[in-house]
Amino acid sequence: MGKGGSSSSNTTTTTTNTSGSIAFQGDNLGTNVSGVNMAGDLNLTATDHGAINAALEFATDSMQAYVQGNNDVVSKAMLTTTELADNMMVMNSENLAHMAGLQGNQAAQNTENINAMMKLATIAADGGQTATSEQMKWVIFAVLAAMVVIGVKGR
Numbered sequence: 001m002g003k004g005g006s007s008s009s010n011t012t013t014t015t016t017n018t019s020g021s022i023a024f025q026g027d028n029l030g031t032n033v034s035g036v037n038m039a040g041d042l043n044l045t046a047t048d049h050g051a052i053n054a055a056l057e058f059a060t061d062s063m064q065a066y067v068q069g070n071n072d073v074v075s076k077a078m079l080t081t082t083e084l085a086d087n088m089m090v091m092n093s094e095n096l097a098h099m100a101g102l103q104g105n106q107a108a109q110n111t112e113n114i115n116a117m118m119k120l121a122t123i124a125a126d127g128g129q130t131a132t133s134e135q136m137k138w139v140i141f142a143v144l145a146a147m148v149v150i151g152v153k154g155r
Helices: 051-125 129-153
Strands: 031-034 043-046
Touching: none
Parallel strands: none
Antiparallel strands: 031 043
16 A cells, blocks of 8 residues: 655754853952854953042042142242231331431430540540639639629728
């Protein structure tokens, strides 16, 4: 009798399970590998979890704080220097005024000393005759007055 037809089927399924994730278990170092089985293409993703941006922000904030602090220090130093210079000028002016007053006093004292020395020099030069001559004028005046009085009474 007849034989029926024959049929055959053959199926091959290949499944490859490959994990391309590295370090997602435990510590996450920020690296992800994918596409390992693709011919020639490998996807590598790395992250610093914002460390670079945080460092840049920190550096920017630090520099701004440094510049502001430096500006404050310089401003205060300039203000202090200006105040010190003003005070020194006032004190210098007062000192000059005191010195001028002292010089005037010293000049007057020197004048008195010179006059006294001149009198002493005159007495020393004439042996005191000038002072004696002045006294002799008074004595002569007194003697003449006495003679006038006696002469008037005796008349």
